[in-house]
Amino acid sequence: MIKVILASHGGFAKGMLEAAEMILGPQELLEAVGLYPGNTSEDYAEKLDKIIISWGDAENTLILADLPGGTPANMGALLSLKKGVTCLAGCNLPLVLEVLSGRKFLSMQELTASAIELGRESLRNLTEELARIEN
């Protein structure tokens, strides 16, 4: 099973974890790590690394980061270079749900491909869609 770390600025990761468990029920092998004011990049990378080490399965560990180019994503990418985990950035809740629903059955490659596709597709302007239905 793919192990998942949600990585974000502030409490977004914890919030996504809470939302995901509200929808899918309690999850195992899922952690949320927030970057808070005062944290250095090194401190943050160490927090991620500690979880990776405790799970001891880097190649089946997936870091889902919030903002491409931001420190959580940068440190996730750093650990993908150093430890061989996989890191995606630009995550939204539909993507996270897709990952959590498919992680028992899919390989890392299949899982990340389908999650990215779903994450992109799920950005929708509902107001415009409704206007189209009304007409």
Next chain:
Amino acid sequence: MSIVFFRIDDRLIHGQVMTSWAKVCNANNICIVDDGVAKDTFICQIMKMAVPREMSICTLNLVDGIEKLKNDPESNRTIVLTKGPENMLALVEAGIPMKELNVGGMGTKPGRKNVLRNIQISPEEIEILKKIAAKKIRVFFQIVPDDKCLELEKI
């Protein structure tokens, strides 16, 4: 023009923070001066990935950084980035022309106390900034361009 902005930020290049300063000073190049970063090929790769697409980047140790910045081409509009105040003082003392220095991000370390949202600093580091300010350089704390700004003499 050559160097358009000097910034201290221990998280270096990160997302919209750097993008927003690059826009404000119309920069096209970022030069990170840090011995540790320069020899860590992994971090160098991450910084290359994190830099806004239209900008070039170099990561150099202090000695090479001084050399490079002394001969920075006129066509460059460079942002100089260091993790702490020590290298900024070294650049000034090496004769790199500086009018303003932005302190934008320093995380929690033993001996540091909070001055602004993302900025913690130790008394020793404040002394270094004062040495820089003594060279008629404006030293100010500001995280992003739209944020409030705090002058060194006010802390």
